[in-house]
Amino acid sequence: MMIMSASPGLRIGPSDKVFVLTGAGISAESGIPTFRDANGLWCGYRVEDVASPGAWARNPQLVWRFYSMRRRGALTCKPNAGHVALAALEHELDDRFFLCTQNVDNLHEQAGSRRLVHMHGELLKSRCDSCDRQPFEDTALFESTVPRCECGGQLRPHIVWFGEMPLEMERIAQELERCTMMLVIGTSGLVYPAAGFVSMVRERQASTDGGVRTIYVGPEEPANSRAFDQCCLGTAAQVLPGLITVD
Numbered sequence: 001m002m003i004m005s006a007s008p009g010l011r012i013g014p015s016d017k018v019f020v021l022t023g024a025g026i027s028a029e030s031g032i033p034t035f036r037d038a039n040g041l042w043c044g045y046r047v048e049d050v051a052s053p054g055a056w057a058r059n060p061q062l063v064w065r066f067y068s069m070r071r072r073g074a075l076t077c078k079p080n081a082g083h084v085a086l087a088a089l090e091h092e093l094d095d096r097f098f099l100c101t102q103n104v105d106n107l108h109e110q111a112g113s114r115r116l117v118h119m120h121g122e123l124l125k126s127r128c129d130s131c132d133r134q135p136f137e138d139t140a141l142f143e144s145t146v147p148r149c150e151c152g153g154q155l156r157p158h159i160v161w162f163g164e165m166p167l168e169m170e171r172i173a174q175e176l177e178r179c180t181m182m183l184v185i186g187t188s189g190l191v192y193p194a195a196g197f198v199s200m201v202r203e204r205q206a207s208t209d210g211g212v213r214t215i216y217v218g219p220e221e222p223a224n225s226r227a228f229d230q231c232c233l234g235t236a237a238q239v240l241p242g243l244i245t246v247d
């Protein structure tokens, strides 16, 4: 693995297909704290008290209050140069680009990204905890009672809590299978299954001739750094804008 403090200038060839994975770090420069920056607490709460099915069963009001606080914060944030660079790359590559984000904010969409999935859900959507109603846009902030669906069930934030299954895993598996380059940005390499994606594509690399290039971008090496060909040390907004050239 090569560690670089300056951007190495990655070239994307005409047959390359790029899989991008982003984590909380890409939104840090937009003012949304990462989990780590908050010392394992989110807005002063322990994760197990607000981000698990057990927490929802015990105290849905507290869970709603917590996610309303995060909604309020996210509503005023704007994408940074890192989000913008990824949207521009998608524009050039079209269906040779795929973005999987662990983030629940909508800063990638605000920057113009369209070919993306939110594997941990979306903060500005809600869904019913009882019926099959599709998740819907919701920027409402919590008042005094937990909102109800027309079916009578409780509405919950459209968030994948600890212990729940991430979303869109089939689509993600297909894109992991076809990519020739993986670019991972601002994630600690500790939260699975996302932290295992880079090893999955490296296993593929071992069994095929082509080889998948794996690159990490962030201010420090992630826990799974050994699985990357290169780690570009720097922030997303500093490194991404000059990182890639499309041939």
Ligand code: NAD
Residues within 6 Å of the ligand: 022, 023, 024, 025, 026, 027, 028, 029, 032, 033, 034, 035, 036, 037, 102, 103, 104, 105, 120, 185, 186, 187, 188, 189, 190, 191, 217, 218, 219, 220, 222, 234, 235, 236, 237
């Ligand atoms: P994490 O908080 O565990 O790790 C953040 C990573 O980002 C660290 O490795 C850090 O070095 C890196 N980082 C910090 N500033 C950066 C910058 N300016 N540019 C690039 N990288 C930077 O986050 P995680 O690994 O994504 O996992 C925590 C879980 O919490 C995930 O599900 C995550 O999506 C969720 N979360 C989401 C948001 C959001 O939606 N914006 C915010 C906090 C946590």
